[in-house]
Amino acid sequence: MNSSTDIVTDDITPLAAVPDAVSNTATQEQRAHFAWIDIRGTAGDERDALVQAAIHHRIDGIVADDVDLLRDLPPTVRRVFATTSPAVDADVATSVDIVLADHSGDDTNRIVDAGPSAEAGVHVVVSDADTLRHACETVRRAPWTLLTFTDPTKIPLEIVIAAAENSGGRTVTIVNDIEDAGIVKLVLEHGSDGLLLRPRNADDVGTLAEVIRPSADRIELTELTVTKVEHIGMGERACIDTCSLLEKDEGCLIGSFSTGMFLSCSETHPLPYMPTRPFRWNAGAVHSYVLVPDNRTRYVSELQAGQPILAIRSTGEVREVRIGRVKIERRPLISVTATTADGRVVNVIAQDDWHVRLLGPGGSVNNVTDLKPGDTLLGYAPPESRHVGLPITEFCDER
Template structure:
């Protein structure tokens, strides 16, 4: 994590040396002898390097419009310098989540000692740098300590950070319980599902099971090959872009991931949602190799099916303790549906 000196409000001739990785000046300011990595803030929000090439932007994220403006620059520039308003942590966390893996680095403007740690460890990974005021040695001393803590924390965790894979795994059923009555979501697509396809659903985003579509024939009800009876409103569903949403958040036009037992994923568009009060079964399961466990609330109905490693599609009403179900193991936490490199437990 870099420490930047905010010299935009200073008289350059009176500025004393600081232990800064970079110094942010105003466009047109002279570069003092001790400044090794100067950047220049322009009135229009651009940030230039010493050769006057644009390398970033400054965005005020004091409101939702500012947050969206900052998000729109992620992936387009090297640096986004952020000035927060009354709300600091939530906007920073949202942008940290959006920027991960994009190549864009975030710098948070800091005015108080109390704000340092929150920005440095937002969503555990934190921003990429802190823009600190000049001539405030207490803030600089604390910032250096926190930067060292961040470095130590990231070094310890590097070996445990994995990219999310696409492998389908086998879960062992631990229990099947009465899940009470709640709001169930049926997801109707604008396209037809094949036998063996469904959605990855679960109460935890890192342990989802494959819920089969209503594609099988029955003597009691006709198939609905465009539908997945997906479970309770609180559950996560894997989207086409690899993010997740709660079932309650889905709307017509959303693109969801359709998966089969071999792990092949394609996208499909939601045409309609049906939310109705129905009785649930609660199925708890565990991945024996990793120890990760999860759960899912599914409607107690014979037409709601899962997929086994043998290719069978057992009804939720026939699933028993010890049965195996196909699903997906994720390796990262989620923030507003996006992967973030932090630890989170969901039970």
Template sequence: MTHFWVDVRPWRTDLATAAIEAGAGALVVEAAEDARALGRVTTVAPDGDLVLGTDVLFVEVTPEAPLPQATGESLLVVSTPDWTVIPLENLVAVSDHVVAVVHTAEEASLALGILEKGVAGVLLRTDDATEVGRVAAAVAAKAPALGLEAFTVTGVRQIGMGDRACIDTCSLLAEGQGMLVGNTSSAFFLVLAETAENPYVSPRPFRVNAGAVHAYLLKSDGKTAYLSEVRAGDGVLVADGKGTTEEAAVGRVKTERRPLLLVEAETAVGRPAGIVLQNAETVRLLGPDGPVSVAALREGDVVLGLAMTAGRHFGMAVGETITET
């Protein structure tokens, strides 16, 4: 997800506290011990978790100074004296590691939309602690949107007992939100959270009954994880039917032996897709007219999913030829 950092040099406790409460990913400080006194937070400092000059490079772009070399894995924190957009556009065009120095939420929104791609993150410099929350909201609003498409169900059948994983998040998910899960790394189904009323069990809006333990889960960093690998404290991607995304923290994963269904489908271009889910009324996918319980799913029904072309190697997208069935 997008980096959101706050510069707290010289040290100000109120600014640092506001940053931590707003969910800032890191604080830029003169000494890491200042921030650590307030709690666990990533620091950018000579003695920090991210080391200045090694992990993070600061540069100022002026008309007289050439654009820096945006190469390697180090994050490049770029400032311009009059907050000029053109240098950022040039850097973003060649690097995914540019963090823009901003002073307001408006500047943050602009930087996050540059070239329809946006910078990798923003570093806020301000004397106003209330601006921290506004910039945090601007960053959250720029979470990547996914292009979901219609999958046509080609078959649903019982396949016996197996281990399935429920992912319990630290967030209350809304109706229509869920996680993207699939048997293969080329097609993910939107599996909804348990937000619906049911005569047999109370809603659990923090929970997604995500599927069998072998399945891939799409994460917020674009990588995948097997459901069997997800642990408390991990960040997972939450999406809705419009493709709007956000990140949620995992609080618990419950793996239990349950009866399973294999759902098979075709993507919009006729490629195969599949997912193994628990055979239960409370497990739902999202159709064009709303949620559909897997217990009622039939051949010819349409559900939403995400089709991808790259294969996966240790969770990362790769260009090699990979066939999954």
């Protein structure tokens, strides 16, 4: 140490010495994505608006180079003090949560010791193979690593995320805008732990909060009791091919009525005459509703390549997948009518063929041509009706 007020070490803190707050166990509990905003360079009303928006939208942290500003923040916001100095005053370290220091020049092994009350952060700019290697070393040893990537490719970020796996530290990646934030969040499925944005205005702060907010990852499925099965002749039906490989009990929610949809199975189960296609749903007739993100429905006939759709498992687990292709063809159709536990009548119309299946309790697979009254299927029965795909509480009689 240089003195009692200038705190610095010459080596990155080894993982064994990382505080308990970023131990492996704690890290697993805190792996939800979070966001920081950078208010350096702003002042007056603009800065106040950004700070208030961050507090209102429960943004995790605010980065500033003014320690007096950080002192005034409520405890719900992480105070991140950015500095270019290799040493920080002890009074500063006790006033903030993280001391974030730049790595520059040849001094790549230096990291600020933030003392007992704050944590150390390192800002690494990745611009070539050497700086990428340094970033990989840093994320394995530092409690916090802020990453700037100078090139548009996300491959360096993928490499750093892989290096950070099970390290105990956390990564925060600087993003250029909201669109970039959405991409960085998804890199290598897990993405960067945190995102740092320099917002243009308070609206950007709210949008950033939406980007990192976890989507609903479960849906409450209900049992449906089959009451009638009819062969109804020819019509157009759609196959939905996704850009993802689906599980054996995973499918989409589809139905003729917005107040009741059936869990349609993907083509993940063996067939005697063709290979399995674990990316496909033989969905249903073109008039059918399909559940998509944000609690919306779309008609099958409206779906297009690149759009998001929800994949749902028999346990109710939900994930978003992207459509790769929608294939509409004329085929014989079968109508399946069922009732919900509270007596509502629901319906689905699918291709009239043995290889089209609906899921039942426990992930049981039911060929539509073998269904009979009294069989139990899984579905979703929301209480609201729909208008232009959005839930609305109004009188609506679907039959």
